[in-house]
Amino acid sequence: MTDLARSRIDVAIIGGGPAGLAAATRLKQAGIRRVVVLEREPEAGGIPRHCGHPPFGLREFKRILKGPAYAARLVRRAQHHGVEIHTGVTVVEARPHGVLLIATQDGVQEISAARVIYATGVRETPRSARLISGVRARGVINTGALQSMIYLKNRRPYQRPVIIGSELVAFSAIMTCRHAGMKPVAMIEERARVTARWPSALFPRMTGVKLLTGTKLTEIHGQNSVTHVSVQNAIGTPEDIACDGVILCGQFTPESTLARSGHLAVDPATGGPVVDQWGRCSDPVYFATGNLLRPVETAGWSWNEGRQTGACVAADLAGNLPDPETVVSLTVTAPLKYVMPQRITLANGEGSMKNLQLRVSRPVRGTLLARSGEAIIMRRKVNLLPERRLLIPVADILAQATGGTVEFEITE
Amino acid sequence: MSKTQKFLHEETFDVAIIGAGIVGCAMARRFTLEGARVALIEKAPDILDGASKANSAILHTGFDAPSGSLELQCVQDGHAEYLNIRESLGLMLDPCGAYVVAWTPEEMGNLEAIHAKAHENGVTDTKIIPATALHQSEPNLADHALGAVHVPGESLIDPWSAPYVYLRQAIENGAETFLSSEVTGGAFDGTSWQITTPSGALKARTILNCAGLYGDLLDQALLGTAKFNITPRKGQFVVFDKAASGLLDAVILPVPTERTKGIVLFRTVFGNLAVGPTAEDQQSRSDASTDKATLEGLIKAAHKMLPALRTMPITATYAGLRPATEFKDYQISPTPDKNWITVGGIRSTGLSGALGIARHVFGLYQKMGHEHSAIKSPTTPKATVLAQTGPRDWTQDTPGEIVCHCELVTRREIEAALTAPLPARSLAGLKRQTRATMGRCQGFFCTARLAELTEGHFVLPMAQEIGTGDQP
Numbered sequence: 001m002t003d004l005a006r007s008r009i010d011v012a013i014i015g016g017g018p019a020g021l022a023a024a025t026r027l028k029q030a031g032i033r034r035v036v037v038l039e040r041e042p043e044a045g046g047i048p049r050h051c052g053h054p055p056f057g058l059r060e061f062k063r064i065l066k067g068p069a070y071a072a073r074l075v076r077r078a079q080h081h082g083v084e085i086h087t088g089v090t091v092v093e094a095r096p097h098g099v100l101l102i103a104t105q106d107g108v109q110e111i112s113a114a115r116v117i118y119a120t121g122v123r124e125t126p127r128s129a130r131l132i133s134g135v136r137a138r139g140v141i142n143t144g145a146l147q148s149m150i151y152l153k154n155r156r157p158y159q160r161p162v163i164i165g166s167e168l169v170a171f172s173a174i175m176t177c178r179h180a181g182m183k184p185v186a187m188i189e190e191r192a193r194v195t196a197r198w199p200s201a202l203f204p205r206m207t208g209v210k211l212l213t214g215t216k217l218t219e220i221h222g223q224n225s226v227t228h229v230s231v232q233n234a235i236g237t238p239e240d241i242a243c244d245g246v247i248l249c250g251q252f253t254p255e256s257t258l259a260r261s262g263h264l265a266v267d268p269a270t271g272g273p274v275v276d277q278w279g280r281c282s283d284p285v286y287f288a289t290g291n292l293l294r295p296v297e298t299a300g301w302s303w304n305e306g307r308q309t310g311a312c313v314a315a316d317l318a319g320n321l322p323d324p325e326t327v328v329s330l331t332v333t334a335p336l337k338y339v340m341p342q343r344i345t346l347a348n349g350e351g352s353m354k355n356l357q358l359r360v361s362r363p364v365r366g367t368l369l370a371r372s373g374e375a376i377i378m379r380r381k382v383n384l385l386p387e388r389r390l391l392i393p394v395a396d397i398l399a400q401a402t403g404g405t406v407e408f409e410i411t412e
Numbered sequence: 413m414s415k416t417q418k419f420l421h422e423e424t425f426d427v428a429i430i431g432a433g434i435v436g437c438a439m440a441r442r443f444t445l446e447g448a449r450v451a452l453i454e455k456a457p458d459i460l461d462g463a464s465k466a467n468s469a470i471l472h473t474g475f476d477a478p479s480g481s482l483e484l485q486c487v488q489d490g491h492a493e494y495l496n497i498r499e500s501l502g503l504m505l506d507p508c509g510a511y512v513v514a515w516t517p518e519e520m521g522n523l524e525a526i527h528a529k530a531h532e533n534g535v536t537d538t539k540i541i542p543a544t545a546l547h548q549s550e551p552n553l554a555d556h557a558l559g560a561v562h563v564p565g566e567s568l569i570d571p572w573s574a575p576y577v578y579l580r581q582a583i584e585n586g587a588e589t590f591l592s593s594e595v596t597g598g599a600f601d602g603t604s605w606q607i608t609t610p611s612g613a614l615k616a617r618t619i620l621n622c623a624g625l626y627g628d629l630l631d632q633a634l635l636g637t638a639k640f641n642i643t644p645r646k647g648q649f650v651v652f653d654k655a656a657s658g659l660l661d662a663v664i665l666p667v668p669t670e671r672t673k674g675i676v677l678f679r680t681v682f683g684n685l686a687v688g689p690t691a692e693d694q695q696s697r698s699d700a701s702t703d704k705a706t707l708e709g710l711i712k713a714a715h716k717m718l719p720a721l722r723t724m725p726i727t728a729t730y731a732g733l734r735p736a737t738e739f740k741d742y743q744i745s746p747t748p749d750k751n752w753i754t755v756g757g758i759r760s761t762g763l764s765g766a767l768g769i770a771r772h773v774f775g776l777y778q779k780m781g782h783e784h785s786a787i788k789s790p791t792t793p794k795a796t797v798l799a800q801t802g803p804r805d806w807t808q809d810t811p812g813e814i815v816c817h818c819e820l821v822t823r824r825e826i827e828a829a830l831t832a833p834l835p836a837r838s839l840a841g842l843k844r845q846t847r848a849t850m851g852r853c854q855g856f857f858c859t860a861r862l863a864e865l866t867e868g869h870f871v872l873p874m875a876q877e878i879g880t881g882d883q884p
Contacts (some may be wrong), residue, residue, distance in 0.1 A: 103820065
């Protein structure tokens with residue numbers, strides 16, 4: 001039996017990936033007594049556990065590691081600082097006052113914590129939510145599933161898949177395939193150019209994978225297993241590509257199941273909980289951190305956010321965070337995709353996020369405006385790509401906004 | 413047929429049921445309980461793999477069925493029997509009721525006729541309610557709903573656990589099942605049939621054709637003629653995130669057209685909210701593909717009815733094929749001189765009608781002169797509990813590892829489904845028996861673990877060990 005209920009929990013962290021472990025470690029370093037990480041998988045470490053390739057760890061350990069080694073180090077460091085890590089524990093419900101219903105190997109249990117940090121990360125958008133046409137044949141999976149099959153279970157689902165998408169993770173998919181002796185047939189990207197930054201764009205050519213940009217996956221064919229896919233290029237020419245599987249890469253979405261089914265406000269734009277500059281959710285007992293906040297940044301970035309959130313929660317427990325009394329809501333209009341945090345508490349306090357994070361949904365060049373009612377409180381020339389984040393100092397908003405809503409827009 | 417014919421079973425069965433869909437499973441149960449020796453033959457490795465794999469999981473009252481039809485009789489008998497055996501077999505029921513909602517003045521004008529027909533069909537608890545009462549019960553429904561017929565008796569059920577337990581009850585009481593056994597031929601010698609499959613032959617005195625989408629083809633192949641032609645009607649569905657299920661209580665039905673019941677908005681007992689089906693006639697009997705434009709249309713229609721759905725992510729999409737014929741009613745007909753009963757054209761109410769259909773067909777079988785003595789005290793297995801409100805395995809003592817986090821499926825449940833008595837032989841079969849991978853992430857987190865746990869169990873393995881098999 002897990003001894004979770006044995007004494008009062010100061011902070012419960014849901015999710016033992018880079019962000020959750022970093023937050024937990026930071027909380028212990030700040031002298032918080034009982035910090036528990038609740039991890040539903042058999043081992044903590046998160047997504048890097050099944051990314052059997054570099055580069056991980058530069059920011060955290062000043063060296064280049066493969067995912068599993070990096071994950072193991074994060075776990076060891078957390079344990080070294082006295083973090084309790086409970087694996088095989090699924091949080092089923094999160095309720096007001098930090099009450100958590102958990103499912104364990106031994107049965108269902110209710111625990112409570114003074115503060116709860118959500119660090120449940122992201123996952124890729126599956127076939128269904130992409131509304132991809134065609135049959136539901138065996139062999140259509142996300143990169144994450146492929147990687148855990150190959151790196152954790154030493155199994156491969158097929159031999160000659162097509163790779164859909166060209167975010168960074170798609171290049172990771174190529175490396176994963178090569179590791180397992182699989183030969184991807186093609187990488188298919190709907191946009192005119194590869195999404196991941198140079199030099200990743202050279203990678204398919206280096207590895208002999210045909211790169212088809214400006215090409216759309218239109219249908220998956222097969223009966224039991226995938227036999228081929230139909231694609232269409234920018235001028236509408238259709239083509240069939242023989243393959244025995246499809247790897248759907250990227251289009252990350254926060255794993256916000258608990259927040260959604262619970263009592264917290266969720267932002268449809270990020271898909272994660274609504275937070276203020278301390279990562280505080282609509283119920284201030286709850287915080288959120290890492291990739292759950294918005295899709296998707298690197299493990300190192302998430303780790304850094306986790307550390308910061310850990311410090312904020314420690315400050316909150318010491319009574320040093322201002323109450324969320326006067327709050328400004330932040331909103332965006334297209335082509336801006338999201339802004340995070342979505343709320344700014346008009347007060348100063350230690351450990352706040354330094355920057356707002358914004359993203360666009362397509363390449364755009366123009367002037368970014370922030371409006372507060374009739375007044376334009378910020379104006380800035382921008383040249384943005386979807387894969388690049390835009391950072392706006394929180395201090396700029398704090399200095400100018402007085403309440404209500406601040407709307408971000410881009411005039412092209 | 414060669415003289416060295418291999419037999420799947422020594423015995424000459426009383427009946428061989430061809431097709432293990434919902435109807436075949438209910439049929440196996442009914443005939444077994446009545447004392448017949450039953451063989452159930454299915455071409456797929458798992459049961460419920462044709463028309464029965466996708467439906468809207470509603471137990472209908474028959475309020476809108478054609479009056480005087482066999483369909484109405486079977487749906488109402490089936491509904492009644494479901495309620496009777498619900499406790500003993502541990503079947504799921506969410507008696508949420510339904511509203512037939514009028515969205516236009518023209519549809520408003522049709523409500524009276526729908527209400528009158530329900531009464532004619534013996535469903536006397538329906539009521540016409542105004543928009544205010546409708547919005548009181550379903551506050552998230554769009555403002556432009558003008559009124560509705562309330563049908564309190566429509567309910568949600570588990571469309572897979574129910575037929576599984578029908579068949580398990582048949583098996584526990586003596587029925588034999590032969591899966592992965594496609595019927596490729598057969599001959600009648602005046603008293604019994606010899607059916608051939610690639611894995612061996614089978615002898616039975618009477619054949620019940622429950623072959624669903626292939627019903628007409630089977631009649632043609634073995635009887636030489638079919639009384640109907642099947643034109644598969646595809647229905648696509650979209651399932652929204654579980655958080656959406658809180659937006660709706662009852663089933664929202666449209667005012668029907670001549671051809672179809674139309675697009676329904678419904679919760680599932682698994683805690684989702686779904687919209688569908690479309691009605692698309694096609695030639696292929698196996699192509700249950702979805703297409704983006706149609707799915708987008710469904711989503712738009714759902715948003716229009718329930719505006720709060722706009723912020724809800726999509727969890728799943730699927731399509732099912734209904735064995736529609738050129739006739740409106742079920743096509744159930746005995747061919748007594750050939751010891752054959754065709755059970756065809758069960759196009760959209762099979763789940764509700766199955767138990768009633770089985771009773772009706774047993775009646776026809778008796779009229780053909782067959783007699784058995786019913787099993788005195790049959791064993792009654794319990795259905796697997798997969799409904800969100802039921803006592804799921806993860807809530808029990810020491811459930812062990814949870815494999816599928818989205819749907820909270822335990823390793824214990826997966827291992828049970830992979831072993832006896834109707835073992836999952838494909839991921840699709842495992843999904844129907846356990847719900848593994850059917851949640852939000854659609855297998856992102858648990859596919860690898862499932863590949864490991866299911867090794868050696870599936871006809872087509874999910875993965876193979878690296879370093880074995882063909883190298884690319």
